[in-house]
Amino acid sequence: MKQQGSWTRWEGVRGRSLSWMDIWNMEGHRIKFLLSSVxxxxxxxxxxxRWKLTEDPSCALCKRPANLEHILSSCRAGLTEGRPGEKAGKEYRYLGILGTADDWEMRVDLGRQLKFPEKIAVTSLRLDIVLWSQTTWQVALIELTVPWEERIEKAHERKLGKYQSLISESQQGGWRAWNLPVEVGCRGFSGQSLWRAHL
Structure with missing residues (x-):
């Protein structure tokens, strides 16, 4: 019961309400996975x-005990393409900055490593998305993390800290800079950060 009630301890996770119409329209395997994973x-x-259907609880990739958290969020071998975060820092929250300029440029880490615009700051940090406006000297850093739902707030704090030095360097160069980490749990529940990061 403790294990099945762990969802009650999720902090920073936005509630998800499903209407009967949502359930009716959802593919059967998706609703089954959602409920079974929660x-x-x-x-x-x-x-x-635990159900005495196998003797070996090991992960096929790394040989550690393979519970749901490990499979969806923690297996180092399964996450080799991921980029784990580092230390925590201060939270930034701003709304509606895209309406302040009409020359926004964007770079996204898809297919190849995103290179941060050197006119703003020089860094080897790898971001998911960077948006900037040259005319208004504004830059927004967006980083998506897919953590275990019980660790959404910790993941958010970690990403805030990871990019704090880049934010500071950008600000020292005269840029208004925003650090907007966003978390969507590995079972599909989004963190409050998704709504705080309105651009």
């Missing part, structure tokens, strides 16, 4: 061992 009753190796 209550941790998916056939993970650790659950299969």
């Amino acid at each position: 209550y941790d009753v998916l056939p993970t190796p650790t659950n299969l061992q």
Whole structure:
């Protein structure tokens, strides 16, 4: 019961309400996964061992105990293409900056590593999205993280800290800079940061 009630401890997760119409229109395997993952009753190796259906609870990739959190969010071997964050810092919250200029440029980390605009600051940090306006000297850093729902707030704080030096360097160069990390849990529940990061 403790394991299946762990969703009650999710901090910073935006509530998700499903109407009967939403459920009716959702594909069966999606609703089954959503409900089973929230209550941790998916056939993970650790659950299969608990149910006495297997003897080995190990992850096939790294040989560590493979519970749902490990599979969706923590397996180092499975996340080799990911970029884990670092230390925590101060939170920034701004709304509606895209309406302040009409010359916004954007770079996205898709297909190849995003290169941060050197006219703003020089960094080796790898961001997901950067938006900037040359005429108004504004820059917004956006970083998406897909953590375990119980760690959404910690992931947010970690990403704030990770890019704080880049924010400071940009500000020292005369830019108005925003650090906007966004979290969507690995089971599809979005963090409050998604709504705080209105551009």
